[in-house]
Amino acid sequence: MVDCIIIGSGVAGISAALTLKANGKSFLLFGVKELSQKIVRAEKIRNYPGFLGENGEAFASMLQDQLKKEEIEIVCERVSGVYALKEKFAVSTNEGGMYESKTVILASGVEQGKQIDGEKEFLGKGVSYCATCDGFLYKNKKIAVVCLSKTFEHEVEYLSSIADKTYLFPIYKNVEVTGERIEKIVKMPTKIVGEKRVTGLIYPEKGEERRLDVDGVFVLKESLPVDALVSGLETENGHVKINRQCETNLAGLYATGDITGRPYQYAKAVGEGNVAAHSVTEYLQKLKTE
């Protein structure tokens, strides 16, 4: 069991990792190889102290060098759930991994895109965020896939290999998914409907509402809604509620960066990552002496 699991490899997560490393704590940093889309895509950075480069690409490459120098590796799995147990946490991933840690730092950023009406209501009742976790449930059935990033195209293909019919709503450019049983609809769905479980999806076409009958809706996005990730976590206006020590309402669980609210800035995220790592260090000390 590691001391801490950090979820998210944006600047907040990296800041936390660097400080935990300096403090001699063991941890796993979950994220993606390219660190975060938000870093890489930044066109101009001018208010981050100590960074004189121009854009996000240069910043990301600097962070990559720093991670390498400090021998910090990123675990490239997508976290699907965080479970608070007695004085420890279990963290599951889309890839089927299950990890344990004494503490958790949430640094997974703001949820990408608005939620669709009904998305929260039917989560676990036909709505899923994880193709590999729930895909098998839709053998020979009809599904819709709302896909917010090109990076999930292989998951769309996987789903379409199971389901009888896959309606793909791509919310990004340069779609390259093909498949006989895939039908692309370039619209933004407005509502997920059903009774006990999902029965359909509504989307607009030529000023009118169109309805598709489906058995399930997969929403594939980079950052999950916070309350889908951790059950029992207190939120406020869609952000995780924290205090100045980055503590959430769950003991041992901390949150940092965009997930805790505005300003959505590197400097703010870096600061909170640092504070959370210090709070984790103090918490571990307390666990030890108890």
Added chain:
Amino acid sequence: MVDCIIIGSGVAGISAALTLKANGKSFLLFGVKELSQKIVRAEKIRNYPGFLGENGEAFASMLQDQLKKEEIEIVCERVSGVYALKEKFAVSTNEGGMYESKTVILASGVEQGKQIDGEKEFLGKGVSYCATCDGFLYKNKKIAVVCLSKTFEHEVEYLSSIADKTYLFPIYKNVEVTGERIEKIVKMPTKIVGEKRVTGLIYPEKGEERRLDVDGVFVLKESLPVDALVSGLETENGHVKINRQCETNLAGLYATGDITGRPYQYAKAVGEGNVAAHSVTEYLQKLKTE
């Protein structure tokens, strides 16, 4: 009148300045040419995201370059008081300057050294932090000067040119002050005594308490006690009390960096500087629309 006055040129103040600049706000940044002793003296920095250099000197030089690039200049005067007026602030300096602003960001770091017993009690009643402000009061009198940094030696000399007798307690190495009317005592005073006003200073010598009769005590240090700087400011365990928006109990007054408490880290200070600048920007917007 400027939009904001930032007090302190450590990383917190610089972070705030860079963000205010990016937000198109006018401001004055008070500090010292070398930015801050704390930055320059850092031997090793390993947990500040994006900085791969080794030590504080390299970090400070990077920040200097960034300030230059953004055309931000430091006003090298020492702030002696902040006065909250109606929807604006007046800021006085040891050099005799008086400036006005709509908001203030305190980023002056933690107070250097412990306070001497009686220092707070007799502030303004014989205890002073400012040679140029109060020196003239001690013409032909006896004073003690507790000096915490070599940078104040010219102020010690100035005081000794006014007072009849100056007892210098230097709390640093390589003392180079000389003067016929100066007597050096290499001890740390323990208590300032008096009734309505200061009458003496106590220090230890050979296990015993020694008492000097003096009319005034000057304490020269880089960061003033918070409550000496701003009257009515709410503190907590010696730090300025703020919320997650870096707001203090006084409207329009914000605090960031070490002055708000631990962890005393660059990343934390940078984050708070950024947040404070955003809070200032929102506050100015509100002032405008009221």
